[in-house]
Amino acid sequence: MIWHLFAVLIVGLCGGAFIHLLRKLSGGRLPKWTVSAGAGLCMFGYHAYYDYSWYEFKVSQLPEESIVVYEKHTTTLFKPWSYISPVINAFTVFDGTYRRTEQNHQEIVEYYTYHFMKDPAETHLVFETILNCSTRERAVLEQGKPASETLFERVESSDKVYQLVCN
Numbered sequence: 001m002i003w004h005l006f007a008v009l010i011v012g013l014c015g016g017a018f019i020h021l022l023r024k025l026s027g028g029r030l031p032k033w034t035v036s037a038g039a040g041l042c043m044f045g046y047h048a049y050y051d052y053s054w055y056e057f058k059v060s061q062l063p064e065e066s067i068v069v070y071e072k073h074t075t076t077l078f079k080p081w082s083y084i085s086p087v088i089n090a091f092t093v094f095d096g097t098y099r100r101t102e103q104n105h106q107e108i109v110e111y112y113t114y115h116f117m118k119d120p121a122e123t124h125l126v127f128e129t130i131l132n133c134s135t136r137e138r139a140v141l142e143q144g145k146p147a148s149e150t151l152f153e154r155v156e157s158s159d160k161v162y163q164l165v166c167n
Contacts, residue, residue, distance in 0.1 A: 004050060008043050015042025048081045054118050055088040065096035069113065069160040090117040098165050107133040109165045113140075131155065133166035 016039030023030040059068065073086035081087075098111035108130060115125045126143040136155045141147065155162045 011046040012043040
């Protein structure tokens with residue numbers, strides 16, 4: 001996050017310096033306010049670029065067998081470009097590996113999912129998941145949390161992970 005802030009400031013400084021150079025080359029015909037406006041526009045431009053390229057960059061760092069199973073598209077008042085095309089600020093990945101067992105004549109699958117988030121600070125969570133393919137029920141526990149915080153949910157037949165590991 002600190003490097004992103006540093007990059008925004010450098011881009012703003014370079015953009016302002018470029019407009020200042022244009023102002024000097026034009027003999028002062030450009031008004032003074034164009035320097036700060038140009039710096040601000042460059043900072044907004046870089047921030048919009050970072051917002052839209054973050055997801056592709058993160059996905060490119062994942063192993064080839066990883067499968068994105070969820071994307072969270074968001075719009076924000078302070079990012080007006082997100083109203084034109086919503087930005088992906090979070091996504092969940094299934095790493096493609098799982099362990100299948102049979103218990104009491106029911107097919108049980110154990111796997112991990114990873115949830116990546118960009119805002120407010122870039123972070124990720126790891127979830128241990130147990131999926132009962134026979135009853136279509138899933139138990140999800142965030143790694144490092146007590147078992148009492150396990151989330152139990154019904155799984156739709158259209159769920160991407162269910163289709164991959166149970167069919």
